[in-house]
Amino acid sequence: MEPIARTPKQIGAEIRRYRRRKKLSQTELAAKTKLRQATISTLEKGQTGTQLRTLIDILAALELELVIRPRSSASKKIEDLF
Amino acid sequence: MEPIARTPKQIGAEIRRYRRRKKLSQTELAAKTKLRQATISTLEKGQTGTQLRTLIDILAALELELVIRPRSSASKKIEDLF
DNA sequence: ATTCATTATACGATATGCCGTATAAAACTA
DNA sequence: TAGTTTTATACGGCATATCGTATAATGAAT
Numbered sequence: 137m138e139p140i141a142r143t144p145k146q147i148g149a150e151i152r153r154y155r156r157r158k159k160l161s162q163t164e165l166a167a168k169t170k171l172r173q174a175t176i177s178t179l180e181k182g183q184t185g186t187q188l189r190t191l192i193d194i195l196a197a198l199e200l201e202l203v204i205r206p207r208s209s210a211s212k213k214i215e216d217l218f
Numbered sequence: 219m220e221p222i223a224r225t226p227k228q229i230g231a232e233i234r235r236y237r238r239r240k241k242l243s244q245t246e247l248a249a250k251t252k253l254r255q256a257t258i259s260t261l262e263k264g265q266t267g268t269q270l271r272t273l274i275d276i277l278a279a280l281e282l283e284l285v286i287r288p289r290s291s292a293s294k295k296i297e298d299l300f
Numbered sequence: 301a302t303t304c305a306t307t308a309t310a311c312g313a314t315a316t317g318c319c320g321t322a323t324a325a326a327a328c329t330a
Numbered sequence: 331t332a333g334t335t336t337t338a339t340a341c342g343g344c345a346t347a348t349c350g351t352a353t354a355a356t357g358a359a360t
Binding site for chain 1: 221222223224225226229232233236267268269270271272273274277278281282283284285286287288289290
């Protein structure tokens with residue numbers, strides 16, 4: 137299953153998923169990244185457009201990486217996501 | 219080879235690669251996205267942290283998508299050069 | 301229900317991105 | 331070479347993200 141993200145909301149949801157997988161609270165992640173807990177909260181909610189710098193800091197702290205690629209065609213069924 | 223991006227510079231380089239593949243100038247892409255040519259220029263150069271919203275608009279215009287995933291260990295050392 | 305941890309929201313202040321416009325620099329092409 | 335397209339950079343002004351700090355809401359567990 138591949139975590140595709142095309143909107144801030146999807147990106148935030150992915151971040152949250154990975155953060156919890158690592159058993160970190162927003163506060164703990166904030167400490168690692170020198171960001172505020174509030175900033176991480178808004179990113180995960182996808183409420184506002186955040187800054188790319190913020191996303192990158194968080195990805196690094198969670199040992200994640202970004203892959204940019206052409207959009208996968210409609211062959212991807214929703215069922216495959218679960 | 220997978221287009222992994224962990225820094226603004228790498229992200230910018232990927233965007234540029236895909237834009238050129240579609241034979242679009244920065245000005246043409248700017249028109250599609252309602253951004254300025256200057257904004258696209260700075261994003262591609264990776265000079266400044268841009269806004270996530272800007273990146274997403276451009277990805278959409280280029281029909282690209284983002285995948286977030288755990289870091290692949292293979293390229294770790296190489297990426298540390300940046 | 302109460303407590304404790306976690307997450308969401310609020311305030312003014314500061315930093316930074318994007319805007320419009322414009323020009324300069326580079327890269328192609330004839 | 332000169333001319334054309336493309337990309338990089340500059341300015342003031344506006345919009346917005348993050349800051350620090352703090353509090354309110356939610357969730358989890360006993």
